[in-house]
Amino acid sequence: MSKFQLKRDQSIQVILETAMRLFSEKGFEATSIRNISLEAEISLGLMYNYFESKEELMLEILKRGSVIVKEAFAELLKEPAPHSAIEQYVRHTVKFLKANKAFCKLLQTVHLQSDEGRQVQSEIKKESAAAEEKVRHHLINSGIPFPELEAKLLFASIDGMVQHYLANDNYPIDDVATLLLMKYR
Amino acid sequence: MSKFQLKRDQSIQVILETAMRLFSEKGFEATSIRNISLEAEISLGLMYNYFESKEELMLEILKRGSVIVKEAFAELLKEPAPHSAIEQYVRHTVKFLKANKAFCKLLQTVHLQSDEGRQVQSEIKKESAAAEEKVRHHLINSGIPFPELEAKLLFASIDGMVQHYLANDNYPIDDVATLLLMKYR
Amino acid sequence: MSKFQLKRDQSIQVILETAMRLFSEKGFEATSIRNISLEAEISLGLMYNYFESKEELMLEILKRGSVIVKEAFAELLKEPAPHSAIEQYVRHTVKFLKANKAFCKLLQTVHLQSDEGRQVQSEIKKESAAAEEKVRHHLINSGIPFPELEAKLLFASIDGMVQHYLANDNYPIDDVATLLLMKYR
Amino acid sequence: MSKFQLKRDQSIQVILETAMRLFSEKGFEATSIRNISLEAEISLGLMYNYFESKEELMLEILKRGSVIVKEAFAELLKEPAPHSAIEQYVRHTVKFLKANKAFCKLLQTVHLQSDEGRQVQSEIKKESAAAEEKVRHHLINSGIPFPELEAKLLFASIDGMVQHYLANDNYPIDDVATLLLMKYR
DNA sequence: AATGAATGAGACTTCATTCAT
DNA sequence: TATGAATGAAGTCTCATTCAT
Numbered sequence: 001m002s003k004f005q006l007k008r009d010q011s012i013q014v015i016l017e018t019a020m021r022l023f024s025e026k027g028f029e030a031t032s033i034r035n036i037s038l039e040a041e042i043s044l045g046l047m048y049n050y051f052e053s054k055e056e057l058m059l060e061i062l063k064r065g066s067v068i069v070k071e072a073f074a075e076l077l078k079e080p081a082p083h084s085a086i087e088q089y090v091r092h093t094v095k096f097l098k099a100n101k102a103f104c105k106l107l108q109t110v111h112l113q114s115d116e117g118r119q120v121q122s123e124i125k126k127e128s129a130a131a132e133e134k135v136r137h138h139l140i141n142s143g144i145p146f147p148e149l150e151a152k153l154l155f156a157s158i159d160g161m162v163q164h165y166l167a168n169d170n171y172p173i174d175d176v177a178t179l180l181l182m183k184y185r
Numbered sequence: 186m187s188k189f190q191l192k193r194d195q196s197i198q199v200i201l202e203t204a205m206r207l208f209s210e211k212g213f214e215a216t217s218i219r220n221i222s223l224e225a226e227i228s229l230g231l232m233y234n235y236f237e238s239k240e241e242l243m244l245e246i247l248k249r250g251s252v253i254v255k256e257a258f259a260e261l262l263k264e265p266a267p268h269s270a271i272e273q274y275v276r277h278t279v280k281f282l283k284a285n286k287a288f289c290k291l292l293q294t295v296h297l298q299s300d301e302g303r304q305v306q307s308e309i310k311k312e313s314a315a316a317e318e319k320v321r322h323h324l325i326n327s328g329i330p331f332p333e334l335e336a337k338l339l340f341a342s343i344d345g346m347v348q349h350y351l352a353n354d355n356y357p358i359d360d361v362a363t364l365l366l367m368k369y370r
Numbered sequence: 371m372s373k374f375q376l377k378r379d380q381s382i383q384v385i386l387e388t389a390m391r392l393f394s395e396k397g398f399e400a401t402s403i404r405n406i407s408l409e410a411e412i413s414l415g416l417m418y419n420y421f422e423s424k425e426e427l428m429l430e431i432l433k434r435g436s437v438i439v440k441e442a443f444a445e446l447l448k449e450p451a452p453h454s455a456i457e458q459y460v461r462h463t464v465k466f467l468k469a470n471k472a473f474c475k476l477l478q479t480v481h482l483q484s485d486e487g488r489q490v491q492s493e494i495k496k497e498s499a500a501a502e503e504k505v506r507h508h509l510i511n512s513g514i515p516f517p518e519l520e521a522k523l524l525f526a527s528i529d530g531m532v533q534h535y536l537a538n539d540n541y542p543i544d545d546v547a548t549l550l551l552m553k554y555r
Numbered sequence: 556m557s558k559f560q561l562k563r564d565q566s567i568q569v570i571l572e573t574a575m576r577l578f579s580e581k582g583f584e585a586t587s588i589r590n591i592s593l594e595a596e597i598s599l600g601l602m603y604n605y606f607e608s609k610e611e612l613m614l615e616i617l618k619r620g621s622v623i624v625k626e627a628f629a630e631l632l633k634e635p636a637p638h639s640a641i642e643q644y645v646r647h648t649v650k651f652l653k654a655n656k657a658f659c660k661l662l663q664t665v666h667l668q669s670d671e672g673r674q675v676q677s678e679i680k681k682e683s684a685a686a687e688e689k690v691r692h693h694l695i696n697s698g699i700p701f702p703e704l705e706a707k708l709l710f711a712s713i714d715g716m717v718q719h720y721l722a723n724d725n726y727p728i729d730d731v732a733t734l735l736l737m738k739y740r
Numbered sequence: 741a742a743t744g745a746a747t748g749a750g751a752c753t754t755c756a757t758t759c760a761t
Numbered sequence: 762t763a764t765g766a767a768t769g770a771a772g773t774c775t776c777a778t779t780c781a782t
Binding site: 559562563597598599600601604 | 762763764765766
């Protein structure tokens with residue numbers, strides 16, 4: 001029983017990691033199952049022992065990522081804000097980004113065709129909503145003139161940073177983040 | 186003669202616009218030539234009178250976009266900075282974005298496989314380099330503490346705005362841009 | 371328009387005939403699309419210009435057969451019975467069988483998986499129901515002891531004849547039919 | 556030893572029965588070895604300890620059926636005809652049919668691809684030849700006008716009955732058989 | 741120039757079979 | 762003996778591209 005479970009899990013892990021990398025590098029459609037099998041050094045058919053289809057493989061990647069995102073934001077909300085909610089949010093985002101680079105790249109890139117795919121994607125977005133709300137409230141309470149717009153600008157800046165970090169090697173995201181936070185002291 | 190030429194150009198224009206829309210909506214791989222021909226109301230075979238291949242059609246879209254980008258930035262560099270180079274850059278970017286939404290969406294989305302594609306894409310980037318440089322110099326000359334980092338943050342904020350504008354209908358990009366510029370007064 | 375329509379119809383006809391033959395000879399599952407395309411001397415992909423799937427090709431065969439069956443039985447019911455309803459039914463059945471040997475073989479053989487397939491098959495059966503009813507009534511009115519059972523036996527004999535005719539070359543179905551009819555004088 | 560042998564035989568029996576059922580229900584091609592292994596609650600790999608291949612499993616079913624058919628006909632030929640050879644043949648056929656419904660269904664349904672398969676099938680047919688010959692002689696000796704044709708009609712009627720019995724639940728085959736026999740008194 | 745029929749390489753997927761344990 | 766993980770040939774289907782008219 002457990003003998004097979006181990007092999008299963010190993011294979012599943014290899015498939016998921018390879019697929020995530022290739023999907024994020026080349027896109028979902030441009031990545032063939034053969035591509036994945038060659039890179040993962042498994043047989044072409046093995047994928048279908050564990051995933052019903054290419055689509056389902058993608059969904060599984062998203063679902064697992066969704067869980068990680070959920071955990072990350074749950075942790076964030078649990079902690080009391082160290083100095084400011086903004087700093088906490090930004091630092092967490094950067095930390096998560098570094099720890100889950102491939103998945104973040106995938107999220108940015110992927111065009112979901114299926115309804116289920118879009119649903120999972122929107123669920124992932126919902127996860128962050130509470131944390132964003134916390135930041136938005138922080139801005140509202142800070143007495144800043146246009147708190148809603150400020151929130152929009154802040155999230156734009158963060159997402160822009162993320163985008164550049166994912167696109168360029170050696171992007172000094174920590175420094176840029178620090179500079180960003182200095183604007184909100 | 187000229188009558189045929191006119192019709193030809195019209196067809197080409199329709200194809201390019203339809204293809205751009207579909208590529209940006211569904212992705213390059215997920216859009217078939219038949220799709221485009223149906224939407225553009227051009228017969229399938231005729232597509233190949235105008236474009237050698239699907240790849241070439243994509244390249245043509247990028248090349249024409251590249252020309253527009255080049256013109257836009259040329260115009261930008263020609264004008265004297267009204268108040269500040271930053272404001273000029275941001276306003277131009279927003280204006281261009283609004284005028285070329287589909288193309289910008291395509292640029293964000295598309296995964297270029299071919300070398301030629303990547304080359305065109307990098308050329309487009311180079312177009313903006315001069316304008317970015319102008320902004321960077323403005324920041325350096327302004328005596329701000331970390332001008333290079335500031336530039337990175339500024340471009341991140343701009344690209345984040347662009348990203349959110351393209352993703353959401355009704356995104357108040359002018360207001361967010363105004364707020365952003367207020368930080369650099 | 372008509373120029374292409376002709377080619378379309380020719381191709382469709384070739385595909386349908388070849389597929390019917392192969393399905394009835396080897397069974398649906400054991401017949402590959404490649405098989406059909408090779409025998410029909412068309413390209414593999416052409417089938418998919420005209421039929422969405424192998425399943426749909428099968429359905430189309432059944433539907434067209436269904437129409438022919440319907441016409442045949444309509445004709446049968448229109449005519450007044452020459453001597454007896456039984457003779458009329460048997461002769462018509464034999465005539466139809468000879469004219470549509472491949473389709474009859476297919477009907478006998480095929481295992482329908484899909485609901486739609488089974489539906490078409492049951493529709494075909496319904497077509498014959500009225501004609502069978504006419505025969506049944508004839509038997510009831512004839513004062514024969516067990517008319518319902520007689521009908522069952524008669525239809526069994528007919529179907530057995532059909533089965534043997536389809537299985538063996540040179541089966542003297544006309545003579546067997548004549549002999550059968552002599553039992554009901 | 557014997558304990559293992561027993562278990563082995565039990566497993567083989569379960570596999571054969573399950574396979575026969577599935578083959579006759581869904582067809583040979585549409586039934587996968589995995590299907591059989593799941594229904595028979597035998598592990599996939601173990602199947603191949605008992606049968607070299609799917610084809611060979613089918614052959615084994617046919618061979619065992621062939622033996623049963625042979626025994627049945629041997630028994631039939633051993634007995635003296637009670638009243639008539641025809642009655643004896645029909646009653647035996649019905650009895651065998653009821654006792655081996657699944658196998659009979661399989662025989663009707665299956666399209667044999669391999670030579671060996673067809674050979675076994677033709678052997679099964681040969682088994683019945685002697686019994687059929689007895690019936691044919693009975694008809695010839697009875698002074699009936701067209702004995703050969705009468706035989707053909709009789710066997711057609713029987714096979715038609717069999718066909719209807721296998722296709723419909725609650726088919727009153729005994730009654731139909733009785734009625735058939737009444738024609739030959 | 742214009743049409744859509746035709747082609748076939750390559751994608752996804754299944755499944756009989758083998759292999760490692 | 763028994764298990765199910767792993768393999769890869771072969772099937773269905775898609776679609777960029779060519780061809781005949």
